[in-house]
Structures are given as C-alpha cells and as structure tokens.
Amino acid sequence: MSAPLHFMTVADLAKGIAAKTVSPVELTKALIARVAALDGMTHAFIEVTADLALAQAKKAEAEVMAGISRGPLHGVPVGLKDIIDLKGVRTTAHSHQLIDNWATDDAFVTQKLKAAGAVILGKLATHEFAMGGPSFDLPFPPARNPWNLAHFTGGSSSGSGAAVAAGFVPAALGTDTGGSIRLPAAFCGIVGMKPTYGLVSRRGVLPLSQSLDHIGPMTWTVEDNALLMKVLAGHDRLDPASADRPDPTPEALLGAGVKGLRVGYIPSLGAQADATDEVQSAVAGVATTLADLGATVEEVTLPPLADFAACGMMILLSEAFAIHEPNIQAKPELYGEILRDRLLLAGLIDASDYVGALRMRTELVAAVAKTMSRFDIIVCAATATPAPVITEIPKFGLFSKPPLTIPFNVTGMPSLTMCCGFSASGLPLSVQIAGHAFGEATIYRAAQAYEAATAWRERRPALEGAAPMSLAAE
C-alpha cells in the first residue's frame, strides 16, 4: 500500500509529479490543511506562507504540464527554519527582538530552492536566534515532538524536525552550529545532514557563530536528503567561507552498498557522553549491520568530548556574544530568559580564551584527520538519550552535558544523524555518521545502505487523535 500524500518522500513525490499522477497544487493544499488541523499540537510553524506556496505550486504544475522539468524538487513543498530569509516574509528568529524583521531578499539557499521549483510552505520554529531554547517566554511557543508531545524536539532547528516527522512537509532546512540540525533530526527520528563547512552558503541567514555555522537539509529518508543537498550545495562568491569547488554530487553513491567501506566505530565519546543502554545497543547494532553488509568495522577513539566542548563552546559563545552585544546591552528585555542568560555567560569569556580555543581547534582538526586517514566514515551515537521531557532541559548544560555532535562543528567535517531504533517508550534513537571533508556522498552511501537494511522508516508518529499539551505546561 502506498503512503498517504503527506507521508510521501521527496523521491516518490518527484516521480508522481513527473508522471502527472501527483498535482503540486493538490499536494500543497493537502499539506496546508494538515498543518491547520494538527500543528496546534506541535507548533512546528511560525508562519504558513499559504498564498506564496499556492502560487508557486500553480506555477510548478503549469510548467510540468508544459513538459518543463526543474528536477526532483519541482512542485515539492519545503519549510525554512525561521532564521533563513524568504523575501517579503518576516525572519523573526523566534524572538521579540526581530518581530518586525521583514526580509528584503531571499537567502542563497532560498534562491536555490526557488530555482529548483520547490514550494516554500512556511517558516519553522527555532530556538531563539538558534541558541536559546526550548523557551516558553517567546512570541511563539516551542515546537513539540510529534512522537510524544510532552517531549523535546531537540534544537535549534526544532520546527524543521517536528514538521518533517509530522508529515507537514517532506523536507525542511535547518542550521547547525553545535548540532542544531542533527539533534532535532535525532530526537524526531528523521535524517539531518550538517555538510562540510563551506559546502552550502550562509548568505541571507542570521548568524550565530560564523566559524561554526552550517546549513543543511532535514528529511525522512537518506535519498531525499541527498536530493536536497544536491540543490543546496555550490559556490557563492558572496559568502567568504563558501568553497569554490566543482559542482558536488552528493547523490552519486546512493545504491552503491558498503562492501569494502572502512568504518570506524566509536563506542563512547568519553565520560561526559555516557549513553543509555538503549542508545549504546542501537548504535552498536548499526556497526553490526554495516559489517554484515560488507563493510570493515574497527573500534576507534577520538579526543575526549570535553576537549571538543571546551573548544567549540568557547568559540560559539564568544562569536554569538559579538553578534548580540549591542542588543543584550540596549534591550535585554526583548530576549527570552534562556538566551539572555546564556549570552550573559558568553560575556564573561576572556579574549585570551577565545584565541586559545581557535588554536586548540587546529590541534583537534589534526587529531581527527589522523584518525580519519584509516577510515571512510566514523559511526557514533548522536545523542546520549532519547528525547527528554521538554520542561526538563537545563539552561546551562553547554559544558557539563555537551552535545555529541559538536566535534564535527569544530572540525568542519560532514556529519549526518538518522534513526536507528526506538526506545521502550516509543521515542526514536539515532546514530551519527561522519566523514571526510566534502565526503557527503560516502556518508549518504553508508546511511542509505543501513536504512535499506532496516525497517525503521516504516514507523511514523500518530498525531491524529493525540491530545494537545495544556497551555499551562507551557
């Protein structure tokens, strides 16, 4: 039995649209109706751009009927994290600070999506300025996990994770400075890729930490993720960090299998990263499956997570403070409590420690490169636990409980998270797969082989009939 329209993958929608069995207009209308019916529970959207989306869908449909093809995103709805500019629409960063910040141009990635014929369905919830959340004192409520509405989506691309898992959009864009694509992808049971630093332009996206920020796709399947990455990647001469390289082909190795692939398996990232037995078992299962499929798997270690966290968080907080210093001094009351207090902590960092962290980064990059020289990919846990209860997220856990994803922001290497099982309570568990710089195709190769060998994509969250969480809990 085929999936209902709202749960169809990008790849299947593309086939249906090309074959004229799926109408972009009817698809867009169906998703707008689904959001209207169910997003009161998940709060994934800040704004549904219905008029724009329907106009884009009508244009795409007319082009398809006229025999014009713009590729696999033609007529496919996509959501944008609300720090990514969409011309004529507010970019609020989920904050009172920018409640009237109307975008005068499209971000580079938005331009890319539009050129590919995608339909922009709306702006999605984020942690405040991609750093402060989940918060209950902002102009919009925090997104909730479609697998269990009492639980955290992960962040900061919280709405993107929730929207894809809930079947509101088949794909969304997120941004990732310490794990903000990969953590919500992990907690929401979807696929999220933080590409190599420089692969995707950040122009037109609100910065958090210029040397750690990345933009990438969040989707239900690995193939869909690669299709999005193919569209997003590419040189932008106006982003000084953008890599001037030949056109990437992230989808090139899909279906190639993993026979002969060299996999480094990291059972633990260190004492601060102690994962639950469920998570450890699920990630070990990924290594076993890859070995069964023909990969050579060897246990390996990286420098302790505490080193990556000290280095990465020092850089992240310092660069974020440099961006927010004027507003935290002039109008601190317009920030939510969590971001405001995290920025206060950032203001206490010495310049000497920021410089020390930048220098430490070169050591960590070298150490990881030495380890990676023996492998094509490395595999480790994406999170230590399944999604926690949304009201139990500490304000200050950046150093004591660092995200397991931050090593690859520090090194700039590509890293993907994807579902690798479910907890006893029915929440997704997730694995992280990292690779060489500009080695996205190899990561997708391994991830797709694992996905095809398992049945995790057959399970979806059931929002219909779920009871909304009371506002009192918010």
Next chain:
Amino acid sequence: MTDTPATPIPIEAKLAEYGLRVGPETLESLKGSVADLEAAARNIRVKRSYLQEPVHALRLWTK
C-alpha cells in the same frame, strides 16, 4: 595539561563593565555555570607554538 593558571572570573565586575543587568536569581545560576566555563578555560590554556596558529584567513597563496 594546564600550564597557565586560571584566574577566577569576576562575574559582577565584568557584567557591570559591559553594562549588563541581572537579577539575584540569575546571578546565582550564572555563578554555577561559570564554574563550568572556568573548567573549559583550564582545558584550553596551554602553551602553543606557531603550528597551532589559526591563520587560515592569511593563507593568501590558496586564493
């Protein structure tokens, strides 16, 4: 690993210097997290040679 002594962060003085305003409750929670910040700083404060210089922006020959 540390070979540079960590100086305790003067929280109130630094906040005042920046013109940052905090209530007593926030100050208490900040003090707790500053301990984590100081631990991270101790991890970073080691002597490094030119080999660890972050000079990527000045690698002009690659442009």
